[in-house]
Amino acid sequence: MQFGAARALHGVSLTVEEGEQLCVIGPSGSGKTTALGLMNGRRMPSAGSVRVFGEETGGMTAGRLREVRRDLAWVPQDLGLVPNLRVIQNVLSGRAGRLGFWGLLRRMVLTPMADAEAVHGLLARLGIPEKLYERTDTLSGGQQQRVAIARALYQAPAAILADEPVASVDPGRARSLLRLLTTAAAEEGVTLVMSLHHVELAREFFPRLVGLREGRVMFDQSVEETTREELDELYALGEAGD
16 A cells, blocks of 8 residues: 555555454554555555455445445544534444435434434443433543444444544553453454554454554464564554654
């Protein structure tokens, strides 16, 4: 993957199996965000290819790419929530790709009881059922992250791609959110690919680690195989800046 004269990824080869949970780690500027963006079709490779559900994204029509992305829930660093909407409306937006604009608008204005109950159930699993009708911008950062997770789960995806979703909370809250997300993904049989800067959290919650540095894969292996020396080497050159 290349941006102008700058190459973000070099010769990266990565396969993710159905139902797998893996974490991409590395210093800032290592290519983590670019890798996840390629996986969900928001970016196209300048060389090589990306296959999602067996299909090459570069050969997809715009319509087919939209269809594929309905099955890929995306949790960006900034969460992508609409601040002045209520929590239930933000969660309902997870089905935007399936419902279309007018279908989603109808659900938001006159929400069927079954949909409200489904959203309430997700929020209950995530510990904030009482926030169902609160404006999203009145919630704490940690609560907003739970709303973003609920939106991803409500999408009923085959995979969740999360780019540094706990970057803005303290380690204790980050641990709680990661426990909720990894558990929910396992229960639903959803593939989970996440990027994290915090190595210890990655080691605690993910069975497979992919180490990126300067756009190259330094290792791709189980957490049990990953040594402290490999982790030290991964971060040894410092951070180049995202």
